[in-house]
Amino acid sequence: MSKPMGAIPADFSADGAMLTIGGRRVDALIEEAGDTPLFVYDLGAVARRVARFRASFPGIQLHYAIKANSYAPLLKYISKLVDGLDVASANEMDMALAAGNSADHISFAGPGKRESELERAIAAGVTLNCESEGEVARAIAIGERLSVRPRLAVRVNPDFEIKGSGMRMGGGAKPFGVDAERVPALVRTIRDAGAEWRGFHIFAGSQALSADALIEAQRATLNLAASLAEMIGTPPPLVNLGGGFGIPYFAGEEPLDVERVGAALVEAMAEPRPSLAGAAFAIELGRWLVGEAGVYLTRIVDRKMSHGKLFLVTDGGMHHQLAASGNFGQVIRRNYPVAIASRMDGTPEEDANIVGCLCTPLDRLGDDVMVPRAEPGDIVAVFLAGAYGLSASPQAFLGQQAAREMIVGPAG
């Protein structure tokens, strides 16, 4: 019996048998790129996501968390659409600068910043989202040594988390940020040292599909920022409200009602919170902006039967799409949406196990999925490959061929 898979995002259609991405046939895209495996990112889909955000969150800055996807052409494109970039390493900071962003639009979060990374960020004028008292002390000392005034925001470990979020970033003991009750003292330390205090970074979770949970978390974040600002006695220049907007990967999951979240945030922000007067607000998104815009294309190299089950073996696999294989933080493997991209007009007629080329039973792309009959040479599409795909996968494993990447759409 076949197993369910997640829904293919509505952005995609087909030209006869062939899947199209951003209006272009995948066979032509593969020819242009040179070979499979290939990641294709549709910039049009990214732009539509940004437009949806803008329509729903008036007056709120949009930041891009580049760890979701730092492929240079995509990064360059998205940099023009957003108000700021959040980076998680000094190398990501360099990527953001190279994509044309100015330092005052870049913030740098991450619990293990090295001394050399702090130095590079402070010298460049990038805002550090400080994760501990120790990091603040190191940053201040570096600022004095370099005669540069460091720009320091405080990452707050909130006492709440987004309920049901795929990954918990707040609530209880965490390696991220500073426990809320210690934040006012730390902000005083920053200001007393003559550093520039840039505000708060409050991240309560990620990959949430429940609008109610996000609405509740955003309201709690606003309240937390207000109470911290009241204790500090000065409004923060910027409150980064975090992100956490999820996308549906698996059967039965529903897309997030972003419009409802936006309406609730607008309403919540209309309430008087005098301690936040004049503060700017930002939402920081990665996966929701780019995840559905990406497709991983891999070619079938073998079709074989074993004990009555069909295996379609591809030239790609978990070394490029670890999350789709079920080995990236998941407890139970479930099927991402997949399709035979070169048989889009075919009738699903057989249960197939679509596996990667790695010599390990972990390398599965689709378990018992019902697909049209496919042969060696046919192309498999794994959807939802735009975020935490190639860069989050063990690319060197088994010395397999590297994946290619390309963009299609407005700037492609």
Place this chain on the structure above:
Amino acid sequence: MSKPMGAIPADFSADGAMLTIGGRRVDALIEEAGDTPLFVYDLGAVARRVARFRASFPGIQLHYAIKANSYAPLLKYISKLVDGLDVASANEMDMALAAGNSADHISFAGPGKRESELERAIAAGVTLNCESEGEVARAIAIGERLSVRPRLAVRVNPDFEIKGSGMRMGGGAKPFGVDAERVPALVRTIRDAGAEWRGFHIFAGSQALSADALIEAQRATLNLAASLAEMIGTPPPLVNLGGGFGIPYFAGEEPLDVERVGAALVEAMAEPRPSLAGAAFAIELGRWLVGEAGVYLTRIVDRKMSHGKLFLVTDGGMHHQLAASGNFGQVIRRNYPVAIASRMDGTPEEDANIVGCLCTPLDRLGDDVMVPRAEPGDIVAVFLAGAYGLSASPQAFLGQQAAREMIVGPAG
């Protein structure tokens, strides 16, 4: 309350406060390598493993599965100690050739070999462990086109698996190999086409710690090879009996009694199996040879408290040691053995959460482990890092600093 961790392998000791690897202090090794994070592989430990195998498995060839660790200096060293190498991609084949191995000591397994990989292997004279009828047909066609006689072994999908093995490679429907009942016909196809039949590759599981389970699987493998050979009517030149020797990662696991496995195999091979007369036998090992020889060294960059819990944040993490973070096929995260490598003479006195530098809650190296007090600048060692470490990890994730690698010992 602290959580248990696996046992540190007996190969390691300390010089005062400092962990030593192959007799050398880790601070000196880091200085020589230039920085943390750093993988150190002790060739002496590898040589001792090879010697243990030789003593226990007289007359059995030893093959190295290079996917476990293909770091060039290690590969060059181990190539001199073993009788053959098993590769899982054409790139790994090139690595094996570059390490000084001749083509007739190399076999190439893997369910998704591309046409170009088959060509390269056949042209080089490497043995293909064929995974399907389709692959045999492609190999024969390529041989005719290149006017080279392909060397083809058949990978058999056995009807049994190593009981309790960490990763199941045989038994039931699998993407690997050809179901046993179809093997005789496929060998006839190979021989009728004029290709060189090289024998069987039978792999029933990996990461097994039970000697009884391995003894049973090896006996079943011998019997399967004998019955296939009888049906074929010619003894196979080589029977690759697979591997599956595990190493203990977690608290409560006991090392495999390899000597007992060897004694049982010697006994089993003394029984008459006329259909295998003259056949050579090999065992193919990766993890067991190199896993315990490797240590991952990372430096503490922050020490922080959150809600009463201590976090030691390091400059390394899951981007280099995915398996230790619990995100590589594991269902439940358990602690690998870890130590404060620069405080080996200290008394364990506090529960620490040792985490990596990545901005994700998945990046954990030690949960609630009892260690001596450590400060920024101290070094953390994660043991059992010699197999499926760096190459099996998402090295590009978040743009963090690359890990270095080095060898110590006989050839280092």
